[in-house]
Amino acid sequence: MIVIMLGAPGTGKGTIAEILSKKLEIPQVSTGDIFRKNISEKTELGKLAESYISNGKLVPDDVTVKLVEDRLEKDDAINGVILDGFPRTVAQAEALDEILKKTNKKVDVTINLTTPEEEIIERVVNRRICSKCKKIYNLVLNPPKENGICDNCGAKLEARADDNEETIKSRLKTYFEQTSPLVDYYNKKGNLYSATVSQSINKMGPDVANDIITYLEEEK
Ligand code: ADP
Ligand code: ZN
Numbered sequence: 001m002i003v004i005m006l007g008a009p010g011t012g013k014g015t016i017a018e019i020l021s022k023k024l025e026i027p028q029v030s031t032g033d034i035f036r037k038n039i040s041e042k043t044e045l046g047k048l049a050e051s052y053i054s055n056g057k058l059v060p061d062d063v064t065v066k067l068v069e070d071r072l073e074k075d076d077a078i079n080g081v082i083l084d085g086f087p088r089t090v091a092q093a094e095a096l097d098e099i100l101k102k103t104n105k106k107v108d109v110t111i112n113l114t115t116p117e118e119e120i121i122e123r124v125v126n127r128r129i130c131s132k133c134k135k136i137y138n139l140v141l142n143p144p145k146e147n148g149i150c151d152n153c154g155a156k157l158e159a160r161a162d163d164n165e166e167t168i169k170s171r172l173k174t175y176f177e178q179t180s181p182l183v184d185y186y187n188k189k190g191n192l193y194s195a196t197v198s199q200s201i202n203k204m205g206p207d208v209a210n211d212i213i214t215y216l217e218e219e220k
Contacts, residue, residue: 001026001080002105004087006182007113008175009168010124012197012205015136016111017084019209024216027076030084031064033134034071036160053162056170058088058178065095072099080105088179093186109219110186111212112194117172119198124168128157141199 001024005013014030021028035053038046045063052059068086071077087093100106115123126139128148132155137144144151162171186192193215195208 001108002100003080003082004107004110004186005082005084005113006110006179006186007197008115008120008179009171010120010127011113011115012208013084013113015205016113016197016209016212017082018136019206020212021082023209023213024080024082026080026082028082028084029068029071029077029086031059031068031086031088032084034067035059054167056162056167056174058174061089061091061095064088065092065099068096069099080108087182090181090185093182107186107189107191109216110182110189110192112183112186112192113197113208114194115197116200119200120172121165121168124163125165127163128159131156131158141204 003017003020003024003026005017007013014028014032017028017030032053035046035049039050039053040046045067048063049059058064064086068083072081083096087096096107123138123141126141128137128139128144129135130137130150130153133150133153135150135152136142137150137157144157148157149155150157162168183192183194193212195203195211197203197205197208
């Protein structure tokens with residue numbers, strides 16, 4: 001099954017993708033995580049990606065598409081993947097359709113997440129990530145048991161370099177200009193599932209993930 005996680009930064013794509021990945025037993029492919037890994041390893045791709053990411057801009061389509069295409073050819077992707085953060089432009093979505101067509105696959109469901117903008121900024125600024133296992137925390141909504149330490153593996157928590165108020169504003173602008181047209185793109189294909197992830201309506205990531213799983217089971 002090919003699942004796409006669509007949504008502005010900080011709507012909970014990563015959190016929900018992780019739950020779905022365990023439940024559906026297919027890997028989570030996060031382009032953002034792949035770029036960050038390359039940045040920390042100082043690879044050529046990392047150097048290129050960093051210049052865009054630090055400004056809240058998208059990494060160019062050709063680079064990103066090639067990366068995902070290679071990832072989809074790995075053995076563990078044979079039964080499908082959860083695409084977390086890809087596609088992010090119409091050109092990427094069209095390229096993905098072409099890639100999937102070659103192996104007789106298609107996008108089965110696109111999960112479109114929305115969150116009120118004030119909540120997004122608050123959430124992103126308070127987000128912390130485990131430096132080792134990559135588990136996501138929020139200092140206000142979902143703090144670790146011990147300050148600065150991952151509950152899972154004991155490693156240090158850190159903030160992403162682009163999770164500051166200035167960069168998040170630019171990331172949101174990029175989302176509305178370049179990524180939000182994909183809501184319509186997938187809606188027209190008839191495979192869009194929309195959900196609001198919001199503290200103010202008491203619907204956080206794990207609840208939404210459960211709703212999605214129920215929906216997918218009913219669809220079968
Ligand atoms: P978020 O959704 O919170 O912004 P991600 O980890 O998905 O976080 O992405 C972080 C950054 O990586 C993005 O702001 C962008 O610069 C880059 N990036 C991730 N996915 C893509 C993509 N599909 N196309 C281009 N750039 C991407
Ligand atoms: Zn950890």
